[in-house]
Amino acid sequence: MxxxxxxxxxxxxxxxxxxxxxxxxxxxxxxxxxxxxxxxxxxxxxxxxxxxxxxxxxxxxxxxxxxxxxxxxxxxxxxxxxxxxxxASVRRGKVRVASSPTLSANLMPACIARCAELHPDIQLVLLDRVQLDVLGSVRAGEVDFGVVIDPSAPDDLHCETILREPFCLVCRSDHPLARRKSLPWRALSGQKLVLLDHASGSRRLIDQALADQQAEVDVVQELGHPTTVFRMVEAGIGITVLPALALTDAELQGRALSVCRLTPHIDRRIMLVHRKHRALAPMVALVWQLVAAVAAQVPAGI
Incomplete structure (x- = not known):
């Protein structure tokens, strides 16, 4: 009929x-x-x-x-x-966004503040989770979208890159590799490394870069948060590789640490993700665009 x-x-x-x-x-x-x-x-x-x-x-x-x-x-x-x-004209309500700890700490606060300034009737609710759980929340529909690091096998997700940032070496100021402007990945061979664990979206990319550049390292500690990694490096347990976004002035202030870029430059991509074939509600699309705009203003890094 x-x-x-x-x-x-x-x-x-x-x-x-x-x-x-x-x-x-x-x-x-x-x-x-x-x-x-x-x-x-x-x-x-x-x-x-x-x-x-x-x-x-x-x-x-x-x-x-x-x-x-x-x-x-x-x-x-x-x-x-x-x-x-x-x-289509709704501008009031909650938009739920999940992101991993580094992004939650160093990108999302500016997004939440900007949302409150430009759209006071929209509440941006942040879920701070490890990347695997962020992706699970997106796929389950628990959140409107996620902010993640270049996910593997994202066939069921719509992804939009909003930021690219390099990986950097962080070591004590008295370390032999300290005070360089740049350093090849191969120079890390034989070094003891303190790295973020595999729950981090960056770890897969760091391991791949080390393998591709034939840098044979000894991973002595695997940790869940950059602040703990910094403490381990300060204690002389090892050196580390972290993305530039994790190297904020607040994190480095008062620490006797040296930072330099690794060459060749291998960037990690920060992406917004939502379920594929699911149109974003207008209010959610507004916040999606706002997060992308804030990310575009992030400095290039070290």
């Missing part, structure tokens, strides 16, 4: 006017167009809905039954359509 909203509106007008021409005037159609709509509707239902005479058009029993329910049904449909249409 392929009954259209237009056919139902025309039928409603004919029942009210008891005349095809007057019904046409009410809905903005010609008399022949009104007649055609009614014939098509009757054809779809397999029932005669109207008795036509030279003096009047009157509903049949089936027509009266349909007309009795149609006003309420069409009113409810119109309200539903207006409600959905109104979503």
């Amino acid at each position: 392929n009954v259209t909203l237009r056919q139902l509106r025309v039928f409603q007008a004919v029942v009210a006017a008891r005349n095809f021409s007057r019904a046409g005037d009410a809905v903005g159609l010609t008399q022949p167009a009104v007649s055609r709509c009614i014939r098509e509707l009757e054809g779809q239902l397999g029932l005669q809905l109207l008795n036509r005479t030279t003096r009047e058009v009157a509903p049949t029993e089936a027509g009266r039954s349909l007309a009795a329910q149609l006003d309420r049904l069409l009113d409810e449909m119109e309200l539903a359509l207006l409600d959905v249409q109104g979503m």
